[in-house]
Structure formats: C-alpha cells, structure tokens
Amino acid sequence: MLRQPVKAILAWSVLFVLLNNSLIFSQSNWPRFRGPNGAGLVEGVKLPSDISDNEYRWKVKLAGIGSSSPVIWEQHLFITSCDPDSGKLTLECLDAASGKVRWSKSFEHAVYRVHGRNNFASSTPAVDENHIYLTYADPDHTMLVALDHDGNQKWERDFGTWTSQHGFAASPMVYDNKVIVFNSQQSERLKPGQKPGGSHVIAVDCKTGEDAWSSSLTSTRACYAIPSIFKDKNGTEQLVSCNTGDGFFSLDPKTGKQNWATLPFRMRTVASTLIADGLIIGSNGSGGGGNYLVAIRPGNAVNSVPEKVYEIKKANYVPTPIAVNGKLYLFSDKGIGKCVELQTGALIWEERLAKGFSGSPIATLSSIYIMDESGNLHVIGTGGQYEQICKHSLGESTRSTPAVAGNRLYLRTDSHLICVGDK
Numbered sequence: 001m002l003r004q005p006v007k008a009i010l011a012w013s014v015l016f017v018l019l020n021n022s023l024i025f026s027q028s029n030w031p032r033f034r035g036p037n038g039a040g041l042v043e044g045v046k047l048p049s050d051i052s053d054n055e056y057r058w059k060v061k062l063a064g065i066g067s068s069s070p071v072i073w074e075q076h077l078f079i080t081s082c083d084p085d086s087g088k089l090t091l092e093c094l095d096a097a098s099g100k101v102r103w104s105k106s107f108e109h110a111v112y113r114v115h116g117r118n119n120f121a122s123s124t125p126a127v128d129e130n131h132i133y134l135t136y137a138d139p140d141h142t143m144l145v146a147l148d149h150d151g152n153q154k155w156e157r158d159f160g161t162w163t164s165q166h167g168f169a170a171s172p173m174v175y176d177n178k179v180i181v182f183n184s185q186q187s188e189r190l191k192p193g194q195k196p197g198g199s200h201v202i203a204v205d206c207k208t209g210e211d212a213w214s215s216s217l218t219s220t221r222a223c224y225a226i227p228s229i230f231k232d233k234n235g236t237e238q239l240v241s242c243n244t245g246d247g248f249f250s251l252d253p254k255t256g257k258q259n260w261a262t263l264p265f266r267m268r269t270v271a272s273t274l275i276a277d278g279l280i281i282g283s284n285g286s287g288g289g290g291n292y293l294v295a296i297r298p299g300n301a302v303n304s305v306p307e308k309v310y311e312i313k314k315a316n317y318v319p320t321p322i323a324v325n326g327k328l329y330l331f332s333d334k335g336i337g338k339c340v341e342l343q344t345g346a347l348i349w350e351e352r353l354a355k356g357f358s359g360s361p362i363a364t365l366s367s368i369y370i371m372d373e374s375g376n377l378h379v380i381g382t383g384g385q386y387e388q389i390c391k392h393s394l395g396e397s398t399r400s401t402p403a404v405a406g407n408r409l410y411l412r413t414d415s416h417l418i419c420v421g422d423k
Contacts, residue, residue: 049379107136278298
C-alpha cells in the first residue's frame with residue numbers, strides 16, 4: 001500500500017534535484033554583455049554587498065588593457081584585452097574559479113584613431129555551449145570569429161570595411177543557433193575622402209559561420225546598442241534594438257524581416273535596449289549633452305507601431321539602465337544616478353555618485369553593482385530611497401560592466417580582472 005506514495009515522493013525528489021541542477025547550471029553561465037538577454041538582473045545568487053580587498057577570491061593581470069566584460073560558460077571565462085600601440089587583440093580563457101589562464105590567442109589588426117573613452121577591446125564576446133564568438137574591426141575589416149572552448153578557431157567572417165567616428169564596439173549575441181551582430185556604421189560627418197559605411201543586422205549560423213540573414217538599416221552615425229529579444233503577449237519573439245536612423249526597430253529573429261520601426265531619436269544610440277515588464281527602453285545622446293531616454297510599449301500585433309509611454313531628459317548616454325522591482329535605474333556619463341518608476345518614469349531619487357560612468361550596472365533583487373570611471377565599485381540598495389551600501393576602490397580606472405556566474409562577481413578594471421564572492 002505504501003509503494004505508490006513512496007514512488008511519488010522519489011519522483012518528486014528526482015524532479016526537485018533536476019530542477020535545482022538546471023537552475024545552478026543556468027546561473028553558472030553569463031553568455032553575453034549583461035548576461036541573459038542583456039537584462040543584467042540575476043536571481044537566486046548570493047553576492048557580497050559590503051566589499052573590501054579581503055573579499056577578493058582572486059585578482060589577475062590581463063594581457064593588455066580594455067573595457068570589454070567577461071563572459072562565462074561553466075568554468076570557462078573569456079575576456080579580451082588589447083595593446084593600443086600595436087593593435088593586437090588578445091582573447092584569454094581563464095578558469096572561472098581560480099583565475100588561472102587556460103589559454104590565450106591573439107589577433108592582429110591595424111591601429112586607427114578611436115574616441116578617448118574607446119579602445120580596441122571594447123566589444124564583449126558572446127559564448128554558448130560550443131563556441132566563443134569574437135568581434136573586432138579596423139577601417140578595412142569587420143571581423144566575426146568563432147573558436148571552441150579550447151581555443152581552436154572554427155571559422156571566421158570578414159564583413160568588409162568599417163566606417164565610424166569613435167571606433168568599433170559592436171558586441172555579438174546568440175539566438176536560436178545564430179550569432180547576431182548589429183553592424184552600424186557612419187555616413188554623416190565624414191572626413192575628406194572617407195566613404196560612408198553601410199549598416200546591417202547580420203545573422204550567421206553558429207556552427208558554420210554561413211549567412212542566415214542580413215537586414216539593412218539606415219546609416220547615419222555609428223551606433224552601438226546590442227539587440228535583445230522581446231516576447232509579446234502572443235508569445236512571438238522579436239529582435240529589437242535602436243539607432244539614430246531607424247529609431248527603435250523590430251526584426252523577425254528567424255528571417256531578419258522588419259516588423260516595425262519608430263523614430264524617437266535625434267542623436268547617437270550607445271546604450272543597449274532594455275526589455276522590462278512589457279516595455280522597450282532606449283536612450284540617445286552626445287558628449288555635449290541633450291541626452292534623453294524613451295520607453296515604448298509594443299502593440300498586440302507583431303507589425304503594429306508601439307506607443308510612446310514616457311521620455312526622461314538628462315538621462316544616460318553610454319551606460320545601459322537596469323530595471324529591478326518595478327523601478328528603473330539610470331547612470332549618466334556625468335556621474336549622476338537616478339531612480340524612476342518603471343511604468344511611468346516618475347522620479348523617485350536623484351544623486352551625484354561619481355565623476356563619470358561608462359560601464360553599465362548589473363543587479364540582484366536587493367543590490368545594484370556599478371563601477372565608475374575612477375575605479376570605484378558602487379553597491380546601491382533597491383529599496384524606495386537612495387541607499388549606498390558600499391563604495392570600494394578597485395585600485396585602477398575602469399569603463400567595464402560587471403559579470404556574474406554562480407555566487408561570484410567578476411569586475412574588470414583597465415588591466416586586471418577581480419573575482420569576489422563564494423570564498
């Protein structure tokens with residue numbers, strides 16, 4: 001008489017273990033800039049909030065300088081660095097637990113002028129269970145390279161010339177066995193003799209590197225927003241991003257066909273699109289100011305033009321915002337932090353936090369983590385009022401964005417990588 005209940009209990013126990021193992025497995029991966037779908041929000045992890053040098057699990061010197069973020073797949077951590085004098089780009093694979101270098105591989109390209117806040121290692125790679133995908137460019141080449149987790153190159157693509165005012169910083173993403181790159185180039189404000197560049201969203205097969213689709217965009221200024229996936233009320237997935245020429249735009253991620261586009265932007269888009277509670281959020285700006293953020297809500301039909309929900313002036317330009325617990329947090333290039341109601345844009349608090357931010361925040365449900373350009377890590381509470389939990393000097397300037405895997409926080413400064421937590 002007890003066999004059936006016992007079997008049921010055993011079955012539920014096995015299911016519980018499998019579910020938890022699946023959860024742990026997913027938390028051990030950080031596959032792209034700002035993690036899954038670029039949201040930057042992690043749940044079910046325990047990260048330290050009151051951080052000091054004593055909390056470091058390890059700190060290692062990298063092969064060069066850079067502002068890209070690490071990506072992680074299980075115990076493989078991948079990060080890029082560059083030599084600004086020679087143009088050499090180095091991809092290193094580290095053991096995520098110990099920081100020990102497993103292997104490194106270098107790629108040569110021409111030295112060319114980039115913005116003072118940019119460098120040749122600004123693009124964050126993408127990773128899946130089979131490959132690491134790396135993008136880099138110079139005026140004659142726009143490269144996408146795939147290597148396996150042991151550093152063996154599997155394929156490469158050259159999409160041709162690169163035209164920009166500030167340099168390259170396009171980070172790839174992976175969706176449905178495709179690598180997707182937003183290849184946005186400059187056609188305005190060109191130097192004498194400089195040819196305008198063409199802009200596309202490009203998708204290639206993860207295994208072979210062969211073309212899957214390419215979607216043409218309007219070229220104005222080189223833009224750097226990394227796409228993300230929006231799932232509408234009908235469960236249909238859309239690839240969304242933004243640029244100056246097309247504004248917010250939506251593509252079918254399987255074919256590249258455009259669903260809709262709407263034009264709220266006048267200036268360059270650098271921050272990536274953020275998907276949060278039915279909204280798509282993006283911003284634009286310039287080094288001279290005038291930055292503003294726009295939140296839109298897509299309609300029920302895939303091809304319906306979204307409605308504008310609100311606009312926030314004096315917003316972020318380079319850093320991507322983050323949404324936590326119904327609130328939206330913005331960090332500006334000028335060092336201002338701002339918290340607003342996610343659905344309305346109503347201001348909750350605004351504080352000067354630093355001289356400037358270039359990296360973007362990540363967050364748990366209770367804490368936001370962001371590094372300022374002077375090399376301070378700020379840990380900020382997610383309650384109703386401004387709360388600075390911690391401000392810790394990392395000892396070196398940084399323009400990078402934190403990464404998370406398991407219960408570990410990875411912090412990249414100009415030439416070092418620091419692992420905190422899970423000691």
